[in-house]
Amino acid sequence: MFELRIIIASTRPGRKGPIVAEWISAIAKADKNFNTEVFDLQEINLPFMDEPNHPRLKQYTKEHTWKWSGMVGAADAFIFVTPEYNYGFPATLKNAIDFLQHEWAFKPVAFVSYGGIGAGTRCIQMLKQVLTSLQMMPLFEAVNIPFFTKYINSQNKFEATEEQNKVAATVMASLLKWTIAMQSLRPDKAASPASE
Ligand SMILES: Cc1cc2nc3c(=O)[nH]c(=O)nc-3n(C[C@H](O)[C@H](O)[C@H](O)COP(=O)(O)O)c2cc1C
16 A cells, blocks of 8 residues: 655635545545545645755754655655646745655656636646656646636535546546556665565
8 A cells, every 4th residue: 555645735724725635535545555644734834944954965954844754755646736826836835845855756746736717737837847856756647627616515515526536536546557656766665676
C-alpha cells in the first residue's frame, strides 16, 4: 500500500477547498492501493519561508520545517486540491512547496483544480513548471472543475457529476501507475541490487 497525501492549497476564511477535497478524498480512501491522509495548509499553518539555508541542504532550523519535512517525506504520491488565484496557484501552496526539496523528489502529483470558466487549468500549468524543478511528476490526467460552485449543494457537499467521478477514477489509476514506477527512482524505496 502506498502513502497518498491530499493537500488543500487554499487557506482563506470561507474557502471552498475543503468541500472539494472531501469529495476526492472519499474516492482516494476507497482505493485500497493507497493509505490516504489530508494535509490542510490552513491547519498546518506554515509561516512565510523562514529558513536561512537552501532546502537542498536539509539543514532546517525550525521545528515547523522538520515537521513538514517528515509529513511530506513519508508520502509516496500527492493530490493537490487547488483553486486558481489570478491565473496562478495560491501563494500558500508555493510557500509550502518552497520549504522542502528532497521530500518532494521523484513522486507523482495529481491535481484537482476548481474555478470559473478556466476550471483552474491555468494554475495547473503554472504549477507543473514549478514541480518539475523539484523532480516531481505532474500527471496529465486531472480533474478540472469549471464553475465549481454549481456542484456544491445547500449542505456544503460537493455533488460530482458522473463524468467527474469517471475522471477521478482515471486520475487514481494513473496515479497508481506513476507511484509504482517512481519507487525505483527513490533511494529510500528502490530495491538494492544485492537484495535482488
Ligand atoms: C484572490 C483570488 C483570485 C481569484 N482568481 C481567480 C482566477 O484567476 N480564476 C478563477 O477561475 N477564479 C478565481 N477566483 C475565484 C475562485 O475560483 C473562488 O473564489 C474559489 O472559491 C477560490 O477557492 P477557495 O474558496 O478554496 O479559496 C479568485 C479568487 C480569489 C480569492
